[in-house]
Amino acid sequence: MARPHTPILSEARILEAVRRLAVDGDFTLAQLARELDVRVSSIYHHVASKGAIVHLLRRDWILRLRTELGDSAGRERLSRIVHSYAEFAGEIPALVPILITEPFQDDELRWLYEDLAQTLHDIGVPDTRLLPLIGTIDAIVLGAAFDLLAPPFHASEVSPETHPRLTAALATLPEDVDRREHLHSTLDDLLAGLLRGYSAHTSS
Amino acid sequence: MARPHTPILSEARILEAVRRLAVDGDFTLAQLARELDVRVSSIYHHVASKGAIVHLLRRDWILRLRTELGDSAGRERLSRIVHSYAEFAGEIPALVPILITEPFQDDELRWLYEDLAQTLHDIGVPDTRLLPLIGTIDAIVLGAAFDLLAPPFHASEVSPETHPRLTAALATLPEDVDRREHLHSTLDDLLAGLLRGYSAHTSS
DNA sequence: ACCTGAACACCGTTCAAGT
DNA sequence: ACCTGAACACCGTTCAAGT
Numbered sequence: 496m497a498r499p500h501t502p503i504l505s506e507a508r509i510l511e512a513v514r515r516l517a518v519d520g521d522f523t524l525a526q527l528a529r530e531l532d533v534r535v536s537s538i539y540h541h542v543a544s545k546g547a548i549v550h551l552l553r554r555d556w557i558l559r560l561r562t563e564l565g566d567s568a569g570r571e572r573l574s575r576i577v578h579s580y581a582e583f584a585g586e587i588p589a590l591v592p593i594l595i596t597e598p599f600q601d602d603e604l605r606w607l608y609e610d611l612a613q614t615l616h617d618i619g620v621p622d623t624r625l626l627p628l629i630g631t632i633d634a635i636v637l638g639a640a641f642d643l644l645a646p647p648f649h650a651s652e653v654s655p656e657t658h659p660r661l662t663a664a665l666a667t668l669p670e671d672v673d674r675r676e677h678l679h680s681t682l683d684d685l686l687a688g689l690l691r692g693y694s695a696h697t698s699s
Numbered sequence: 700m701a702r703p704h705t706p707i708l709s710e711a712r713i714l715e716a717v718r719r720l721a722v723d724g725d726f727t728l729a730q731l732a733r734e735l736d737v738r739v740s741s742i743y744h745h746v747a748s749k750g751a752i753v754h755l756l757r758r759d760w761i762l763r764l765r766t767e768l769g770d771s772a773g774r775e776r777l778s779r780i781v782h783s784y785a786e787f788a789g790e791i792p793a794l795v796p797i798l799i800t801e802p803f804q805d806d807e808l809r810w811l812y813e814d815l816a817q818t819l820h821d822i823g824v825p826d827t828r829l830l831p832l833i834g835t836i837d838a839i840v841l842g843a844a845f846d847l848l849a850p851p852f853h854a855s856e857v858s859p860e861t862h863p864r865l866t867a868a869l870a871t872l873p874e875d876v877d878r879r880e881h882l883h884s885t886l887d888d889l890l891a892g893l894l895r896g897y898s899a900h901t902s903s
Numbered sequence: 904a905c906c907t908g909a910a911c912a913c914c915g916t917t918c919a920a921g922t
Numbered sequence: 923a924c925c926t927g928a929a930c931a932c933c934g935t936t937c938a939a940g941t
Contacts, residue, residue: 595848598850605856609863612864612867612868622870623871626872627885630878634843634845634846635838637842637845639838639839641838641842642841644800645799645837648804648830652804657809658809658812660813661829664826664829664830665830681831681835681893684893685835685889688888688893688895689888689892
């Protein structure tokens, strides 16, 4: 088969497949092609590169976020952005390194940064602190998402004699820990810590 | 030349070269071999794999940390551990993904986790919160270090009309921002936020 | 326009051959 | 024991060939 009568692939179909794959572990174009039942080279008719796929995923997320945010403002808006960001990154932890390393700066990302800057400004953060704070938030969210890939400690690997406190901590662990849930529950704590001392502006 | 009279390589020499290379950007065995003036295959006589190299770097760091910590305790000890960890990770951001992804759990790492658990316990953190908190600290430090690789925003890429607040923020940016320094200055804020509400135990 | 197969440069890893 | 060269499987990317 060469060109089919009706196209097999599309940007949308590729992104769906990526989302299905990238949740757990590594993500290669070979895997993606298998998932889509095409050859690897076919993918390049729809996306420019592996990095571009991640870029498209993020663009998609920002567009959705934009409508969801509505006209919320201040700490409420910030919290929504950060949690949504964490959810997005938590879905594709294996792609986070690409997200960090490759310098894709499209209009959507600039919009997000402007919105974050404006929201933080409204909360009372001075201009000099805006970029450092945005960088910190970025690092926390991406770091936490990426950390989802880390293998958790297993009780059998520590002995009560040499690691008493670790053993005690492991003993309190429930059967099924939802690490994604924990990620969310931690974010507001961190944000509260970062924003302590700032008080709201009256106008923007 | 086959086997030289006196060995060219050693674990120590390899780790030195890695530290020289991994500071900025990617790290391949080909680069490492060039830096050491040997062939790639020679490296395998001294380390088992690329991942093992990162593992050795971390082991080295933990051993140094151990002596530096002395008998400090409580929040002071925690702060020292975290800052030292950030410094270590900040030196080798390109290797952070390997550090997170590969499940190397040696005696040194277990010692570090036990020490963290004990230190947090002394600060007043209940057993149920120890592992989540350690995970969060890990994510923050590694995320922040990895984020050092991200390309920073450049003023020329945003327009004052569409991104007024981002433009204002960029205008306050000094010529040479030391992102590593900022990493450090943020960590204590985050720790304070995470540990708010806990009060010290009387005994361990 | 869109799918394929073959080729490319690069990656980490293995191993027989040499001293 | 330790360095080398050649081979391997895998990776992302390119491109001429087919419809």
